[in-house]
Amino acid sequence: MDWMDVAAVVFFSTTVNHLGLISAIESAIKHRLWILDCPKCLSFWSVLVYGLSGDGMAANPSCLAWLLAISILSAYIAIWLELLESIIDRLYDYIYGKIYSTADSSDDDAAGA
Numbered sequence: 001m002d003w004m005d006v007a008a009v010v011f012f013s014t015t016v017n018h019l020g021l022i023s024a025i026e027s028a029i030k031h032r033l034w035i036l037d038c039p040k041c042l043s044f045w046s047v048l049v050y051g052l053s054g055d056g057m058a059a060n061p062s063c064l065a066w067l068l069a070i071s072i073l074s075a076y077i078a079i080w081l082e083l084l085e086s087i088i089d090r091l092y093d094y095i096y097g098k099i100y101s102t103a104d105s106s107d108d109d110a111a112g113a
Contacts, residue, residue: 013042043078
């Protein structure tokens with residue numbers, strides 16, 4: 001199991017929840033998807049399933065403890081990645097508000113004069 005693959009799975013699992021795509025799927029099918037709704041849970045189970053489906057991992061039971069440790073670590077990283085994505089959202093909204101509130105008020109001043 002490659003670390004880049006694990007990072008991609010964790011990023012996908014966290015970002016798909018952060019962007020609200022899982023919520024959109026839940027509202028479309030009108031059913032709650034408990035494991036998919038949480039970035040930590042989705043990261044944990046996705047990494048675990050990916051590791052078990054990899055070449056040779058499922059055949060070697062001594063790797064199960066290693067795989068569980070990687071899955072738990074990925075769930076912990078998902079918490080911090082979700083926090084980072086939320087901070088980036090707030091920063092983007094702040095910058096967007098500064099740029100376009102100035103442009104909107106200058107347009108109103110020019111129209112009123």
